[in-house]
Amino acid sequence: MLGLLDDFLERRSRAHGHEAWTAVLLLAPAGIILGLFGIAPLFFAFQLSLCGGKFAMGGYVGFENYSRVLHNPAFWKSAGVTTYYALGTIPLSLTLSFFAAWFLFRIQYARSIFRTAYFLPYITPVVAAAMVWRALLNPQSGPFNQLLAGLGIPAQQWILEPRGIFSLLTGGWVSPEWGPSLALCCIIAFDVWHSLGYGMVVFFAGLSAIPREIEDAARIDGANTAQMLRHVTLPLLAPMILFLLIVGGVRAFQSFNSFYALSQGGARALGTTENLVIHIYSNFYEYGDWGYGAAVAVLLSGGIALLSIAQWRLWGARTSLQ
Amino acid sequence: MTKWPKYALLASTALLMVWPFLWMIGTSFKGLAEATTPSLSPWPREWHPENYIQAFQAAPFARYFLNSLAVSITIAGLVSLTAIMAGYALARLRFPGKRILFGAILATMMIPFEATLIPNFVLIGKLGWYNTYWALVVPWCANAFSIFLMRQAFLGLPEDYFDAARVDGCGHLRFLARIAAPLAKPAVVTVALFAFLGGYNGLLWPLVVTTDESMRVVQVGLTVFAGDAGVRVNLLMCASAIVILPAAAVYFAAQRQVQEGALGAGIKA
Numbered sequence: 001m002l003g004l005l006d007d008f009l010e011r012r013s014r015a016h017g018h019e020a021w022t023a024v025l026l027l028a029p030a031g032i033i034l035g036l037f038g039i040a041p042l043f044f045a046f047q048l049s050l051c052g053g054k055f056a057m058g059g060y061v062g063f064e065n066y067s068r069v070l071h072n073p074a075f076w077k078s079a080g081v082t083t084y085y086a087l088g089t090i091p092l093s094l095t096l097s098f099f100a101a102w103f104l105f106r107i108q109y110a111r112s113i114f115r116t117a118y119f120l121p122y123i124t125p126v127v128a129a130a131m132v133w134r135a136l137l138n139p140q141s142g143p144f145n146q147l148l149a150g151l152g153i154p155a156q157q158w159i160l161e162p163r164g165i166f167s168l169l170t171g172g173w174v175s176p177e178w179g180p181s182l183a184l185c186c187i188i189a190f191d192v193w194h195s196l197g198y199g200m201v202v203f204f205a206g207l208s209a210i211p212r213e214i215e216d217a218a219r220i221d222g223a224n225t226a227q228m229l230r231h232v233t234l235p236l237l238a239p240m241i242l243f244l245l246i247v248g249g250v251r252a253f254q255s256f257n258s259f260y261a262l263s264q265g266g267a268r269a270l271g272t273t274e275n276l277v278i279h280i281y282s283n284f285y286e287y288g289d290w291g292y293g294a295a296v297a298v299l300l301s302g303g304i305a306l307l308s309i310a311q312w313r314l315w316g317a318r319t320s321l322q
Numbered sequence: 323m324t325k326w327p328k329y330a331l332l333a334s335t336a337l338l339m340v341w342p343f344l345w346m347i348g349t350s351f352k353g354l355a356e357a358t359t360p361s362l363s364p365w366p367r368e369w370h371p372e373n374y375i376q377a378f379q380a381a382p383f384a385r386y387f388l389n390s391l392a393v394s395i396t397i398a399g400l401v402s403l404t405a406i407m408a409g410y411a412l413a414r415l416r417f418p419g420k421r422i423l424f425g426a427i428l429a430t431m432m433i434p435f436e437a438t439l440i441p442n443f444v445l446i447g448k449l450g451w452y453n454t455y456w457a458l459v460v461p462w463c464a465n466a467f468s469i470f471l472m473r474q475a476f477l478g479l480p481e482d483y484f485d486a487a488r489v490d491g492c493g494h495l496r497f498l499a500r501i502a503a504p505l506a507k508p509a510v511v512t513v514a515l516f517a518f519l520g521g522y523n524g525l526l527w528p529l530v531v532t533t534d535e536s537m538r539v540v541q542v543g544l545t546v547f548a549g550d551a552g553v554r555v556n557l558l559m560c561a562s563a564i565v566i567l568p569a570a571a572v573y574f575a576a577q578r579q580v581q582e583g584a585l586g587a588g589i590k591a
Contacts, residue, residue, distance in 0.1 A: 010494075030404040036445075123573045124570065129562075135555050135558065136345065143345070196339070256436075257525045277526075297440060300434065
């Protein structure tokens with residue numbers, strides 16, 4: 001069977017001088033799936049976003065859904081939540097995963113044990129790991145408040161706490177509306193913990209690829225560890241940093257599982273843990289407002305595309321110089 | 323810096339990273355009273371292995387597992403197949419429009435999942451696939467990242483192998499099936515592993531396209547169970563542990579073969 005098909009295609013290729021028939025055959029399955037469920041829906045989403053009514057049955061309404069989105073305080077609040085989340089997780093996980101990789105690179109023994117320990121959260125399903133964190137953060141039965149009590153700090157509501165972290169830290173000096181809520185900070189901490197191993201593996205691969213001579217040369221020139229990091233290691237790792245920034249940015253704007261699993265049932269801490277994806281999900285699935293959900297999705301996709309291009313431009317220009 | 327502080331720092335942070343899992347396993351064996359008393363120690367005073375049986379009885383986890391494993395194994399197989407085929411075509415074949423096609427495939431990596439969520443939900447409805455395995459599997463059985471990874475792997479094979487096979491009368495299809503794909507095994511294992519984990523860990527899509535309890539996958543089942551379990555933290559930790567187990571087992575089984583460098587998608591420092 002395979003043989004016959006192969007012979008047939010070979011004869012075709014020889015007759016035409018290119019291998020388009022074989023290519024069509026090999027690319028068709030992936031192409032159909034990606035086209036049908038990846039590219040076509042983009043246009044369909046835009047079309048849906050122009051339709052009103054429940055389940056988008058109300059016919060064409062022009063850009064009314066977009067206007068509803070932009071005038072909805074809940075949308076702006078969820079955009080704020082996504083922004084805080086991105087600004088919290090990306091720098092934190094980048095820094096921590098870099099230092100994990102850097103220290104790991106500098107030891108001789110038990111490397112694989114440490115690697116496994118750091119990588120373990122990343123391979124566990126987010127939902128299951130989130131259940132563990134929910135139990136740990138439970139205000140009554142969880143050990144976190146017990147830990148705080150041991151330090152003489154009053155018990156906290158953690159994942160249920162809608163008040164801002166800065167307000168809590170300053171004893172109410174800052175408005176509780178300002179900054180991410182403690183509940184959101186719990187989600188940020190969870191995701192940093194969960195994704196740290198990924199960044200570590202990427203950085204470790206980058207560190208392994210740096211030629212030893214470069215570091216030796218810098219040492220001979222009298223560079224100390226901080227100078228080495230600043231002027232040798234980090235510039236050489238710029239492609240990894242760019243990659244992790246883009247991946248981290250796209251992920252931050254798409255994260256759903258940790259938000260859903262950590263704050264489900266907690267009334268989403270008065271909306272302070274409702275990010276854009278949860279906002280889409282609840283309007284689309286819970287309220288049946290398809291047009292509105294599609295409009296948010298279109299705006300969000302445009303935002304992600306712009307962000308990725310901007311990051312690429314900013315960092316790509318610098319990294320190509322190295 | 324001497325060695326010991328580095329080891330001490332790494333060991334303490336490593337302990338911090340794995341401690342939630344130790345606590346989960348410990349708590350899953352605790353009795354209800356002990357589990358609901360705040361405690362940092364994972365070590366149970368009294369062991370209750372029957373918690374696991376109770377957790378399995380409290381919700382149809384066996385059914386959830388069957389669904390999840392069927393779905394994620396099928397996805398892993400199909401993703402590997404589509405990626406091997408498309409990756410080979412993009413790496414080795416000469417045909418017009420190759421560059422544009424490759425660019426288009428890479429561009430789908432940038433499309434955020436939530437942009438396609440609602441239209442795909444509508445499409446699945448039109449196909450009559452609600453509450454079926456089709457809905458859970460078909461949209462996920464090809465992805466750009468896997469195709470890219472396989473393309474890189476095939477580009478890395480020496481050209482001579484193909485020339486030699488050609489002399490022996492092999493065309494592209496036979497060469498791919500008998501020589502190229504087996505030689506690219508590490509990449510295939512990597513693709514299959516991440517496709518499996520992606521399928522197994524999915525939450526939003528199964529949440530949306532399945533409502534029937536018999537079609538529920540473990541991640542959805544677990545969030546539902548979290549509501550039902552209420553204060554029975556020990557049972558919830560049993561459920562979490564058994565949900566984590568297949569993912570961890572598959573990862574460790576495949577670990578030797580997996581190219582972790584592939585996570586960075588072939589970025590060179």
